[in-house]
Amino acid sequence: MDAVLAFQPDAILLDLMMPVIDGFELCVRLRKLAELKDTKIIILTAKTYEFDKRRARAVGADAFLVKQELLSNLDQFLKEIFAVMSKNAELAYWGTRGTLPVPGEQTIRYGGNTLCVSLAVDNEPLIIFDAGTGITSLAKHLMARPTARVTAKLLISHPHWDHINAIPFFTPLYVKGNEVEIIGPAHGHTSFREIVSAQMDDVYFPVTIREFGARVYFRDMREETMNVGHFEIKSMLLNHPGACLGYRVNYRGQSVCYITDNEIYPADNAYYNAELQKRLIDFVRDTDILITDCTYLDEEYPDKIGWGHSCTREVAQLAHSANVRALHLFHHDPGQDDEAIDRKLAQATQHLRDLDSNVVCLCPQEGDRYILGETAAP
Numbered sequence: 001m002d003a004v005l006a007f008q009p010d011a012i013l014l015d016l017m018m019p020v021i022d023g024f025e026l027c028v029r030l031r032k033l034a035e036l037k038d039t040k041i042i043i044l045t046a047k048t049y050e051f052d053k054r055r056a057r058a059v060g061a062d063a064f065l066v067k068q069e070l071l072s073n074l075d076q077f078l079k080e081i082f083a084v085m086s087k088n089a090e091l092a093y094w095g096t097r098g099t100l101p102v103p104g105e106q107t108i109r110y111g112g113n114t115l116c117v118s119l120a121v122d123n124e125p126l127i128i129f130d131a132g133t134g135i136t137s138l139a140k141h142l143m144a145r146p147t148a149r150v151t152a153k154l155l156i157s158h159p160h161w162d163h164i165n166a167i168p169f170f171t172p173l174y175v176k177g178n179e180v181e182i183i184g185p186a187h188g189h190t191s192f193r194e195i196v197s198a199q200m201d202d203v204y205f206p207v208t209i210r211e212f213g214a215r216v217y218f219r220d221m222r223e224e225t226m227n228v229g230h231f232e233i234k235s236m237l238l239n240h241p242g243a244c245l246g247y248r249v250n251y252r253g254q255s256v257c258y259i260t261d262n263e264i265y266p267a268d269n270a271y272y273n274a275e276l277q278k279r280l281i282d283f284v285r286d287t288d289i290l291i292t293d294c295t296y297l298d299e300e301y302p303d304k305i306g307w308g309h310s311c312t313r314e315v316a317q318l319a320h321s322a323n324v325r326a327l328h329l330f331h332h333d334p335g336q337d338d339e340a341i342d343r344k345l346a347q348a349t350q351h352l353r354d355l356d357s358n359v360v361c362l363c364p365q366e367g368d369r370y371i372l373g374e375t376a377a378p
Helices: 002-007 023-031 050-058 074-085 135-143 192-199 274-284 312-321 338-354
Strands: 011-014 040-045 063-066 090-095 116-120 126-129 151-155 179-185 215-221 225-228 231-237 245-251 254-259 289-293 326-330 360-362 369-371
Touching (some): 011 074, 040 074, 050 063, 116 135, 126 135, 231 274, 254 274, 312 326, 312 338, 326 338
Parallel strands (some): 126 151, 151 179
Antiparallel strands (some): 225 231, 245 254
């Protein structure tokens, strides 16, 4: 251990079956050392069992490589090592609309599906934000992979229809061997399992949750912190009718914040709450990407006060005050076509210029992918 700390390696190749101490135990010890928080730990073993792969992930390994598959081909071995070393989290947009899906010629560019975003890193559980109709495209992507097994955490902001109504159409839920945890805000009088089960009651839908073939778990979440692999997930209650959570996911010094639905009242509004606004600014501070509710143009907002959504001026001010790297406008009103969203992007960008801000403002389209740390363009 002294030699490892003195050398400060970028990566450690670690066998499992060793004398005195096995690789799992050593990995646990290494992960406790703050000095090695950025060091990649790569399991290199002759063992091929799924149990060992899952356990390696649980104790903090970044990758699990099998000797028999790689050591006869050194070029492939080096390729795998460098792939682990360069690994970053990838953010993908599958749906960006709020309230209702909007098909048609006027919504082709930004897409017409309701909300779904994924955050993926190899060998880590897939993080999914919300289950609007966009999650069906994600399902097709996952089922088309050579290795179809899915391990995912589905983070639901709140149970309004546009955030949960495509859960029954998420195909991996019906596949044996998959594992999905559905996480949503605690409601006190009813569990999140009951909420999801109710929308699949046979009065409304012909397939109930009893038909799920995957291991499906439910979790009621409050304002708290949980760890999933190398992801740290924090939650915060937002200003929206009913219980609604925003999420911050931290991964190896990078982060993304998912804040929808949320209404930011202007400072001159009687409902403005300075304490709540400060908490929100602190929650998203210095994040790489802030995905946030920006449903309305400024001129639309006065007629929508109290509906639970925000306008461009307040969203731009939030991003600037919190010193975020990139602002992603999200949750578009179903009445807005592509040209209206263009105007919204231009309006938010101008607000940031007026603030002399360094924040990069973008409006993601369905299918766009972003690498955390490289937020300027998809």
